Amino acid sequence: MVYQWLFQMIFLLWPLSSSYSSALAKAPPPPLSKPNCLSSCGDVIIPFPFGMGANYCYLNDSFAIDCKSNNKPFLRSINLEVLNISLTDLTIRVQHPVSNSCLTINETKILENTPFYYSHSNKFTSIGCNNIAFMSDFNNSRLGGCSSICSDERGKTEFGDCNGINCCQTTVPWKIIQSFNTSFEAMNFEGENYTQECKYAFLVETEWFDNEFTYPDEFVQNWTQVPVVLDWNIFNSSLDLSWREHRSSTECYDEVLPFLLCFCRTGYEGNPYLLDGCHDIDECATNGAACERHMICKNTNGSHRCIPHKDANVSIIILGIGTGLGGLLLLIVGWRLCIIILKRIKRKEELFKRNGGLLLQQHLNSLIDGSVDRCRIFNSKELNKATDNFNVNRILGQGGQGTVYKGMLADGKVIAVKKSKLVDESKLKEFVNEVVILSQIHHRNVVKLLGCCFETEAPLLVYEFIPNGTLFHYLHDENEELPPTWDMRLRIASEVAGALSYLHSAASLPIYHRDIKSTNILLDDKYRVKLADFGTSRSVAMDETHVTTRVQGTFGYLDPEYFRSSQFTDKSDVYSFGVVLVELLTGQKPICLMRSEGSRSLVTYFIACMEENRLCDILHAQVIKQGKQEEIMAIANIASRCLNPVGKKRPTMKEVAVELEAILVAKNESKMLQNFVEIEYRETEVTEPSWNVVSTSTSTSFEDTN
Known part of the structure; x- marks a missing residue:
């Protein structure tokens, strides 16, 4: 009877704690806009960096929103209606115009000189009978196109069907597109006379089109605009990032990207681009909080805790009089502990197996x-x-x-x-x-x-552990104690080339690093190279020449041939190494928005200087001062060959490593000979270099030795 009564009391007390969590009111969502700024226009939420009203409310003019009198938001910089803005995906959905073959203007230059570009979640779509539609850039290079024929029952197409009959679609190329024009051609099949009808072509959000498309001849002729997804980003140079060091609720990735990408950490929600924009999620106010029925949920920053209900403890103490009841309580506690320990062990085993x-x-x-x-x-x-x-x-x-x-x-x-x-x-x-x-x-x-x-x-x-950080910080952050001399730059280049040559040619299976950049080159206590970050690396069989993958990499270092074909080869690593060589020669970053428009890409700027015989315009002052003419030209020529846009014309890493090692050996032998002469003749006078280069807009570089 005693045990039966005890269990009845336990079951009566069991649901008490559940009422505490359910009684808590759910906290309002954190603000997404700046203080004292309008947060929505109509049904559209406007989060920072977008904003309305005073310029305090948005990051810059590119992100300004005008709320028109009909409660429809328009992005001022491109004058298109906004349907939705996503901070997570860095996208904005807008109403975009439809091109019509019956109209003479089919050009789209809406996004030029803005931080917006067409997303790959759109499709280029054309509707018409016996029609060929093309999407081209403004150099008349075609980016894509599709064709559609007539159906037996004109004007009718099955729901969601766009398979080449009255309607065709193709994907957007994997490249940054901010402008395009549309052109139409008639297929002119014999016996058909449909070429006089108007044709339509447009970029459109794939998901929307699949859901809305029904009968083209009845509805498309009334369309003047359709939803399109645009990608957007914030370049690091346009935002003061010092506030990130004082916050623990936001995680940002900007050191390896030319633009800012931020998220609220686990347990937080809100706008990561605002100061203190990520707020703690109150898990206890959410249905299904991870606490058992006899526990009380207590919210903490970024998480929550489950604690025993004090009333249950008091009841257990009252009911625990006597050794029998105390023993039973210990048994229950031990049983619970056993379950917890077994769950932890099982969880670790599951993770071990899953990973x-x-x-x-x-x-x-x-x-x-x-x-x-x-x-x-x-x-x-x-x-x-x-x-x-x-x-x-x-x-x-x-x-x-x-x-x-x-x-x-x-x-x-x-x-x-x-x-x-x-x-x-x-x-x-x-x-x-x-x-x-x-x-x-x-x-x-x-x-x-x-x-x-x-x-x-x-x-x-x-x-x-590698103590002296990355080559990127060593080159681009001032180091007064040990600046990067010409000898150190040359040695670092040779060591990186040697490591890549080993991965490509000497490892048991060839390994493509796939992310060569100065931030992945570490320096040890003696400033020796340690190649790191093999997170995207791939091993290949001896008879394989490439790996086909989704394009991954860092802007400024990415092989353009790989970007176009999605086929990564050993020559793609060679191209990225060529960019690092140019960094060593110039001390400049691969992408710099502070340079003129034609020189923002370091590779483009370097190749132009080489072709125009003005290499000294781009070289670092310390390189010109300390390096010999023949050494600098030899390294520059190696870099130029590595950066050849055609992969087959680039040297292998083994060839590059041998050439750099030869330059290094010759330099060391020259030093030994110079030291011997100085000791023999006790020379103390330092002579000036035989070549003197001044970096000005009108200066010319030394002659190319090739």
Whole structure:
């Protein structure tokens, strides 16, 4: 009877805590606009950097919104009606004009000189009978096109059907498009006489068109505009980013991109582009809060806690009189603890399996050359302790593949822990294969992979710690203690080339790095090169010449041939290395909006200077002062060959490495000879260089040695 009464009381008290969470009112959503600024026009929410009213409300004139008298928002810079703005996708949906063959004007220059460009979620669509429609740029280069024939039952097309009968579609090219024109041609089949009818062509949001398209001849002739998705971005130079260092609720990626991309961290919501724009989510006010029925939900910044209900505790104490009841309580508590521990163990096992831990172990166990010990599998507790639970103060850097933290193991060894983004399970085998290959790479100029951990939501990779940061910061941030001399620039170039040559030619399987840039080149305590960040790397079979992937990379370093074809080859790494060589020669960033329009791309500027025999206009002053003419011209010619727009005409990394090593050896031999002469003759006078170059708008460079 006592036990029966006890269980009845427990079940009566069990639902008490659930009423606390459900009684909480849901907090209003955080503001998306600046204070004292209008937040909507009609049904459209206007988040910053867009805004209405005074210029305080928007970032710059490109993002100004005018709310017309009919409560419809128009983007002032392009004068198009706004349908929706997304901070997450960096897109804006607008009403875009339709081109008509019966009209003479079919040009679209709406987006030129703005931060907007046509998204790849649109499709170029044409409607008409026996019709060919083309989409071209203003150099008359065709970007795409499609053709449609007549149906037996003219004027009728099945719902959502655009398959070449009265209607055709094609995808938008994978390139930045801000302007285009439309042209029409008649197919003129024998016996057909439909060429006099008006034809229509337009870019349109794919999802909207699939849902709205029914009968073209009845409805399209009344269309003057259709929804189109535009991508937008904020260039880093247009925004003061110093406020990001004082906030913990926002995560931004701008060091590896020419534009700003921000998100609210997990547990926060709002506008990440506003100061204090990300607000804590009150999980306790949301239905389905992750607390059991006998627990009280307590909200915390970025998360929540579940604590026992005090009334339940009091009831348990009252009902727990006697050793029998106390024993039963201990039994219940022990049982609950057991369940919690088993759940944690099971969760770790699930994560280990999901993230590829078992697959990695199978690969390592299959190796018979002693390489098993080269890649250690860490547990999550060990790495949490090493990084102080991934404290934000331990962050070394952030990129598209994840965040890197500084840590220290129990034996005192300093490490770098890369917390990767969630891995797509469909690419799990590729990820594990890369870890196995990288764990076997031993090269003095490649960062050593020490191990990995699969017990967390996202895989963790453990690397050796490299203390002197990236080549990007070394070149572009002033370093008064140890500035980058010509000798150091030449040695760094040779070491990077040697590492890439090893990956391409000497590794057990050729490896394409796929993200060569100065931010992925680290410098150790002696400023020796350590090539890093293999998050997008791919290994290829000996008989393969390329990998076909979705285009990934960093603007300014991306191989234009790869951008057009989606086929990445070893020569794509050569092109990116050529950009790094130009950085070393010039000390300039690959993309700089402060330069003139024709010179914003460092590669374009460099090639122009080479062709016009004015190389000195772009060289860094220290390079001109310290480097010899023949050495500088030799390096510039190597860079020019690496940047050839045709991949087959570029040298291999092995050839580049050999040439750079030869220049370095010749330089060292020349130094030894010079030192010998100085000792022999005790010369103390320093002679001026035999060539003197002044960087002006009218100066000419030294003669090309080729």
